Amino acid sequence: MATHIRRRAFIALLGGAATGWPLAARAQQRKVPTVGVLLVEAPGWEQFWRLFRDAMRQTGYVEGQSIRYEFRSDQGQIGRLPELAAELVRLNVDLIVTWFTPAALAAKAATRDTPIVMALAGDPVANGLVHSLNRPGGNVTGMSGVNAELGAKSVELVREMLPSTHRIAALANAPDPFSKPFLEQIEAGGRATGITIDVKMLRAEELETVFADLGKERPDAAIVQPSLPAKRAAELAVKYRIPAVSTLGPFAELGGLMSYAPALDYLYRRAAVYVDKILKGAKPGDLPVEQPTQFELIINVKTAKALGLTMPPSLLARADEVIE
Numbered sequence: 001m002a003t004h005i006r007r008r009a010f011i012a013l014l015g016g017a018a019t020g021w022p023l024a025a026r027a028q029q030r031k032v033p034t035v036g037v038l039l040v041e042a043p044g045w046e047q048f049w050r051l052f053r054d055a056m057r058q059t060g061y062v063e064g065q066s067i068r069y070e071f072r073s074d075q076g077q078i079g080r081l082p083e084l085a086a087e088l089v090r091l092n093v094d095l096i097v098t099w100f101t102p103a104a105l106a107a108k109a110a111t112r113d114t115p116i117v118m119a120l121a122g123d124p125v126a127n128g129l130v131h132s133l134n135r136p137g138g139n140v141t142g143m144s145g146v147n148a149e150l151g152a153k154s155v156e157l158v159r160e161m162l163p164s165t166h167r168i169a170a171l172a173n174a175p176d177p178f179s180k181p182f183l184e185q186i187e188a189g190g191r192a193t194g195i196t197i198d199v200k201m202l203r204a205e206e207l208e209t210v211f212a213d214l215g216k217e218r219p220d221a222a223i224v225q226p227s228l229p230a231k232r233a234a235e236l237a238v239k240y241r242i243p244a245v246s247t248l249g250p251f252a253e254l255g256g257l258m259s260y261a262p263a264l265d266y267l268y269r270r271a272a273v274y275v276d277k278i279l280k281g282a283k284p285g286d287l288p289v290e291q292p293t294q295f296e297l298i299i300n301v302k303t304a305k306a307l308g309l310t311m312p313p314s315l316l317a318r319a320d321e322v323i324e
Contacts, residue, residue: 033095033279034068036088036114038107040100041076043230043250048099048119048268055272074103076204078175078227081106089114095278097271098142100227101178104129108140115284118142119271120264122226123149124289126181133289141284142274143267144291150247151182151223153260155189155197157297158221158245160315161258167196169219169242171210174201176227186223204229208236215240223247226261230254238306252298252323257307262292296320 039045049071053063061067070093072084085106088096095115098104104121107114108129116139121129124144130136133144151170159165170186172179183199190197198219202210207229214222219242224233226248234255237244245251249261270290278284297315300323304311316322 032064032066032068034070034091034093035275036070036072036091036093036096038072038081038085038088038096038098038103039074040078040081040103040227041073042100042227043248043254044264045073045099047250047264051265051268052097052119052272055269056275059272059276061276076229078102078173082109085110095275097275101127101129102176102227104140104142105177108138112139114139115278116140116142117271117274117278117284118144118289119268120145122178123181127177130289133291135285136287136289137285139284141287141289143271144289145262145267149185150260150262150295151185152189152192154223154245154247155186155193155195157258157260157315158223158243159193159195161309161312162220162243165195165220167198167219169198169200169214169217169222171200171202171207171222171224171228171233173225173227174203176225178227179225182225202228207232211236211240211242214242221245224251224256226251230256234303238303241307243307243309249296249298252300252303252321255300255303257300257303257309259296259298261296261298263294263296266294267292298323 070088070091074080081102089111096107097117097119098107099119101121104118107116120143122145124130125132129140158168170183172183187197200210221243224244224246226246230248230251231254243257245258246256247261249259249264251259274287297319298321299311299319302323
């Protein structure tokens with residue numbers, strides 16, 4: 001009798017294990033992927049975060065059910081990015097989405113295994129983020145903002161806005177590795193147009209001092225690198241009466257004179273497509289880096305009036321947005 005009981009118990013145990021296996025398999029299948037998000041707290045990050053999440057929802061991901069996010073911002077201190085990237089790697093996230101070049105570089109330095117999707121980065125080849133745009137290799141892919149190339153275009157736009165321009169101050173963010181290709185392109189634009197480029201390498205906290213100096217030096221205009229505090233730069237440019245432009249879309253909306261930048265809505269939504277492909281098994285090194293094909297010229301006429309400038313009608317006619 002005891003033998004029969006043990007046999008029944010054994011069979012029951014086997015039955016329980018058998019029914020448990022598919023449950024365990026289903027539980028594993030239901031594992032919610034976690035996406036780390038690492039960004040530089042520069043103007044426009046809220047727009048990126050809102051549009052990216054919206055695009056993820058439209059792709060079919062439900063927050064808390066089929067996707068989780070671990071959000072990290074440098075809170076205006078670029079030096080914090082390496083530790084934040086390392087923290088996301090320790091959390092064993094399935095993928096890291098980065099916004100702005102310093103965040104992408106910090107993530108790449110923190111891991112060679114975790115896939116990284118750039119929602120926006122300047123010249124990823126020159127910065128060593130990928131081997132090439134068509135064949136990124138490694139663990140990084142996504143969207144290139146080509147903002148370095150737009151530096152040269154900004155010089156052309158300044159010349160069109162102010163035909164008598166002879167000297168432009170280029171304000172570069174010293175801790176941002178993107179400053180090198182950014183300045184190279186501006187200087188190339190200067191050579192092509194015969195305009196002298198006066199490079200100002202600075203940190204964010206030195207912005208006021210640099211603009212005070214510019215107020216005495218009187219350059220014809222200034223080009224501001226996107227990762228510098230855009231709102232403060234726009235305010236100081238008006239205070240010291242210096243026409244300032246940037247390759248950051250929100251710059252003109254924040255009071256800067258003019259901005260020429262990629263149409264960011266498209267880039268941020270495309271980043272979600274990359275995330276979806278990688279979560280479904282694609283390798284980042286096999287996904288070509290995309291470059292923007294749409295750009296926006298925004299002119300702040302209110303700021304132009306404050307600076308005593310009359311914008312050429314031809315430039316206003318080409319603007320995608322004119323802020324009155």
